[in-house]
Amino acid sequence: xxxxxxxxxxxxxxxxxxxxxxxxxxxxxxxxxxxxxxxxxxxxxxxxxxxxxxxxxxxxxxxxxxxxxxxxxxxxxxxxxxxxxxxxxxxxxxxxxxxxxxxxxxxxxxxxxxxxxxxxxxxxxxxxxxxxxxxxxxxxxxxxxxxxxxxxxxxxxxxxxxxxxxxxxxxxxxxxxxxxxxxxxxxxxxxxxxxxxxxxxxxxxxxxxxxxxxxxxxxxxxxxxxxxxxxxxxxxxxxxxxxxxxxxxxxxxxxxxxxxxxxxxxxxxxxxxxxxxxxxxxxxxxxxxxxxxxxxxxxxxxxxxxxxxxxxxxxxxxxxx
Amino acid sequence: xxxxxxxxxxxxxxxxxxxxxxxxxxxxxxxxxxxxxxxxxxxxxxxxxxxxxxxxxxxxxxxxxxxxxxxxxxxxxxxxxxxxxxxxxxxxxxxxxxxxxxxxxxxxxxxxxxxxxxxxxxxxxxxxxxxxxxxxxxxxxxxxxxxxxxxxxxxxxxxxxxxxxxxxxxxxxxxxxxxxxxxxxxxxxxxxxxxxxxxxxxxxxxxxxxxxxxxxxxxxxxxxxxxxxxxxxxxxxxxxxxxxxxxxxxxxxxxxxxxxxxxxxxxxxxxxxxxxxx
Numbered sequence: 266x267x268x269x270x271x272x273x274x275x276x277x278x279x280x281x282x283x284x285x286x287x288x289x290x291x292x293x294x295x296x297x298x299x300x301x302x303x304x305x306x307x308x309x310x311x312x313x314x315x316x317x318x319x320x321x322x323x324x325x326x327x328x329x330x331x332x333x334x335x336x337x338x339x340x341x342x343x344x345x346x347x348x349x350x351x352x353x354x355x356x357x358x359x360x361x362x363x364x365x366x367x368x369x370x371x372x373x374x375x376x377x378x379x380x381x382x383x384x385x386x387x388x389x390x391x392x393x394x395x396x397x398x399x400x401x402x403x404x405x406x407x408x409x410x411x412x413x414x415x416x417x418x419x420x421x422x423x424x425x426x427x428x429x430x431x432x433x434x435x436x437x438x439x440x441x442x443x444x445x446x447x448x449x450x451x452x453x454x455x456x457x458x459x460x461x462x463x464x465x466x467x468x469x470x471x472x473x474x475x476x477x478x479x480x481x482x483x484x485x486x487x488x489x490x491x492x493x494x495x496x497x498x499x500x501x502x503x504x505x506x507x508x509x510x511x512x513x514x515x516x517x518x519x520x521x522x523x524x525x526x527x528x529x530x531x532x533x534x535x536x537x538x539x540x541x542x543x544x545x546x547x548x549x550x551x552x553x554x555x556x557x558x559x560x561x562x563x564x565x566x567x568x569x570x571x572x573x574x575x576x577x578x579x580x581x582x583x584x585x586x
Numbered sequence: 587x588x589x590x591x592x593x594x595x596x597x598x599x600x601x602x603x604x605x606x607x608x609x610x611x612x613x614x615x616x617x618x619x620x621x622x623x624x625x626x627x628x629x630x631x632x633x634x635x636x637x638x639x640x641x642x643x644x645x646x647x648x649x650x651x652x653x654x655x656x657x658x659x660x661x662x663x664x665x666x667x668x669x670x671x672x673x674x675x676x677x678x679x680x681x682x683x684x685x686x687x688x689x690x691x692x693x694x695x696x697x698x699x700x701x702x703x704x705x706x707x708x709x710x711x712x713x714x715x716x717x718x719x720x721x722x723x724x725x726x727x728x729x730x731x732x733x734x735x736x737x738x739x740x741x742x743x744x745x746x747x748x749x750x751x752x753x754x755x756x757x758x759x760x761x762x763x764x765x766x767x768x769x770x771x772x773x774x775x776x777x778x779x780x781x782x783x784x785x786x787x788x789x790x791x792x793x794x795x796x797x798x799x800x801x802x803x804x805x806x807x808x809x810x811x812x813x814x815x816x817x818x819x820x821x822x823x824x825x826x827x828x829x830x831x832x833x834x835x836x837x838x839x840x841x842x843x844x845x846x847x848x849x850x851x852x853x854x855x856x857x858x859x860x861x862x863x864x
Binding site for chain 1: 625632
């Protein structure tokens, strides 16, 4: 079907013109229509999603105002203090340990979260994909419900379970296994647990999507050739569902790295992650340029991760298809 | 490939070896499902607690639902949440429908990749980054215009709801048969008539699905709302986040349970709508 026939208008167009010109006019009308239809959404997105990032880039090169906000003078202090700090007495520069440790905690906890979610999520996706077709939708539905449930509520649920007066500690004390409640809330472990809980569906869904199309005759062939179960998993299944595994890992890693609510609720004030450090600069820290620079650093890390994803999936596709 | 997934390739039951099973996978999967739902259970149970505590259950009662319902702050936040979610999902759905019509079923043109990147940007950029960027921009606008109303939140929510509304609508459009519209045109329908009587009814399930996703996403948002709102503009989620700093009572559980119920209902409707579409 030609592209021209997609707009109903051109069949009613005057028939006197040469066919070439008519096709050209129809193509132009098509383009004009597409632009008109798409522009309003793009304007809103530019105004409230992309544009602000550009403004933030400008702000990252300004001087902080005394009560928040900025002074309009050029400075690179915002970017410098992402990793460096100036001594208030002798003005020497040194590595900002506090920031580095927060960066390190964010990366460490995000990797741990991604790994735990993969260990739990891969078997789950495999399990769903090997159910009979009729019940598969029900299992998928059970994964989707928590995914669409408020993130704050799920974080809050975890908090109630692991509090000192929470369910786990109450049960353990009740059974006489411990005398003092175990401090789980406000630790790095709590943040990791919460993020795994909250982002787990994001791991399961893409792995399931690539597993759904999996041809189990390949597995059968593997067993016929005397492969063990582990070997079948490693050499046949994993390479073929790799795009889903990479997609799931990226989908968990990115929001974990930028997490704000989960570390705030479960980590408390001491165990900050990048998101909380950024937020601090716009609150008590009163250092908007530093906050802007930190945000853009986070964005840069995310972009690198996405680029890696696009490249590795592209490779996998050219490999198998 | 569909046949390969059917149970036919399975060995008959009773045989010990199934090519589809991997040791321990089913156990881990069931564990995973249990872990996903287990923490929500005490959350809901304690919302019905007759006592003040989140640690000891002292009998069933509606008192925390009543107390939440009577709380002026909760009422205001709930109404604001609903207004915000309704208007943002309405605007986002209209914009996304138009954008989907403009980007599908057409020859690829220059700039299409850029358009996709722009539409999906809210899905790729961490929420906290968008949130502080909006804070910076809106702070300047607020200072310049002295307007502190709800419009900032509506615009911000509309923007991040667009991709969620766009995806199901686009999927629906791509699966649609063009011949009906061509037939309408051949029968002298004007473009508007063809759209109104043929295209729109066909894409309606996709639009509805997109609108519902957008509604839930807006209703649940914490981070962007927290940074964009002016003082006294709490929504239910930001109100709850504020409450967590104080001594928490089962009232927060009651609000959570209601929000939970709304999400479950909307997602269930979405699930069946999606199934009907196939």
